[in-house]
Structure formats: structure tokens, C-alpha cells
Amino acid sequence: MVQVRREPLADQAAELLLTRIRSGEWKLGEKLPGETTLAPQLGVGRSTVREAIRQLAGRGVLATRQGAGVFVTALDAPEDWNTVLRRVGIVAVIEARLAIETEAAALAAERRTPAELRTIRRAPKQRTGHRADTDTDSDTEQHVDADTAFHRSVLVAAHNAILTELFDDFTPHSRRAMIDMLRLGESDPELDHDLHVRLVEAVADRDGAAAAELSRNHLLVMKERLA
Structure with a gap:
């Protein structure tokens, strides 16, 4: 299990999630595991996971669907x-x-x-x-x-x-x-x-x-x- 070791935690967590998406762990349109599953995998709290998901949503990689969960909408984040x-x-x-x-x-x-x-x-x-x-x-x-x-x-x-x-x-x-x-x-x-x-x-x-x-x-x- 890969742990987040450096600050800021949310940025590091977002990059770890993006790496896993790039590697094909989750396919396009697939639902991510819940916060309670991702938090221990990343070695951070649930609030940090939520912030990491917000970051990737802002970059077009993830989308949160109310009542359904978080889904992969792109397999990589475009550069600024x-x-x-x-x-x-x-x-x-x-x-x-x-x-x-x-x-x-x-x-x-x-x-x-x-x-x-x-x-x-x-x-x-x-x-x-x-x-x-x-x-x-x-x-x-x-x-x-x-x-x-x-x-x-x-x-x-x-x-x-x-x-x-x-x-x-x-x-x-x-x-x-x-x-x-x-x-x-x-x-x-x-x-x-x-x-x-x-x-x-x-x-x-x-x-x-x-x-x-x-x-x-x-x-x-x-x-x-x-x-």
C-alpha cells in the first residue's frame, strides 16, 4: 500500500489517485471505491480524500454524481x-x-x-x-x-x-x-x-x-x- 509522506496531503493524494487511474486500475466511466476504502489505502483522512477528489474533478478526471458516487470521466489530466x-x-x-x-x-x-x-x-x-x-x-x-x-x-x-x-x-x-x-x-x-x-x-x-x-x-x- 502506497502512503502519502509529504505535504500538502490533498495534493499528494490527488496525484496518487491520478497515477492509479493512469495505470488502468479504474476504467473510464467506472465508479471509485468510497472514502472509507480510499482513505486507509492513501494513508490520509476522509476529508483529505474528499479534497483530492475535488481537485481531480476540477481537472476533469473525476465527476461526483449525487447519490451515486464518484466516477472516472478522463484517464489523464490535461496540462495547464x-x-x-x-x-x-x-x-x-x-x-x-x-x-x-x-x-x-x-x-x-x-x-x-x-x-x-x-x-x-x-x-x-x-x-x-x-x-x-x-x-x-x-x-x-x-x-x-x-x-x-x-x-x-x-x-x-x-x-x-x-x-x-x-x-x-x-x-x-x-x-x-x-x-x-x-x-x-x-x-x-x-x-x-x-x-x-x-x-x-x-x-x-x-x-x-x-x-x-x-x-x-x-x-x-x-x-x-x-x-
Whole structure:
């Protein structure tokens, strides 16, 4: 019998239960033993077992059904989103952006309002206000921030809150890599600007296929540079 030896007890008990679930001791949809059985197995009190179950329920692994018991609803707990983003490399982030922004560009061409189009049109001019190939750190950072604002304006015009939130989650992790890339001179400012201008026109013309392709090409170039 495995005993919990370190504090906090509830966290340790939750991890022990999760380990047993991962090992296949309980199948998906199966009911867990009661607190009176689990408590001595884990070497903790019943209140600690209840807290451990609450933790795993919050992580989507267990579900308590009133009058029926506690059931397994997932065979593992997904990592926290920010933990995943810290662990993966920047290329994985760019690949995820490819999936998000390619579809968002097509949707933006279909759904953008006149006001959103005006915001999108202004963005490339703001990008060129800070040269990407400058030796000035602040200008490089402001260029990256202006570039991010441009891409976000396209996301907003897609009218899909999930895509926008995913983009916002990626932003802090891609920003540093973009700044480093530009400082190393791994960019073609003229080509980069041309792709952005063409993307704006595709959105303006409501050409979803062209907008998606231009967004994809831009991010593929970025991926190749970062790789």
C-alpha cells in the first residue's frame, strides 16, 4: 500500500489517485471505491480524500454524481495551458498559429465590417513606422508589437472569440522569438510588408481563399526562419 509522506496531503493524494487511474486500475466511466476504502489505502483522512477528489474533478478526471458516487470521466489530466506553451518550442507555436490564423483570415474576409477593415488597413502603416531591421531595441520591439496588433485585428474581424483568445494566449510566447529573429537579421522587410498589404486587400475584396493563402504563406516563411 502506497502512503502519502509529504505535504500538502490533498495534493499528494490527488496525484496518487491520478497515477492509479493512469495505470488502468479504474476504467473510464467506472465508479471509485468510497472514502472509507480510499482513505486507509492513501494513508490520509476522509476529508483529505474528499479534497483530492475535488481537485481531480476540477481537472476533469473525476465527476461526483449525487447519490451515486464518484466516477472516472478522463484517464489523464490535461496540462495547464500556460504550462504547455512554456514547454513547447516556438516552431510548435507557429504551427498552431498557422491553423488559427489561416482560418481566421478567411473568416475575416467574409465577416469584416467597414470599421474593422479601416483598422486592418491602418495596421501595415503602423508596422512600417518602426523598422524591423533597425539596431534600436525599442524600435524592434515596437515593430513586433505593431505586427501583433495587425494580426489581431484580422482575428477580431473573424468574429470568433475562441480564435482570438487562442491567439492572445500565444502572443507572449511568440513575441520574444520574433524580437530575437529580427535582431539577428533573419527577415526580409520588403517581402514581409508586401505580404501584409496583399492580405489587407484580400480581406477588403472579401476573397477568403486568397486571405487564407497569404496568411499561411506569411507564417510558413516565419516558421522557416525560426527553424
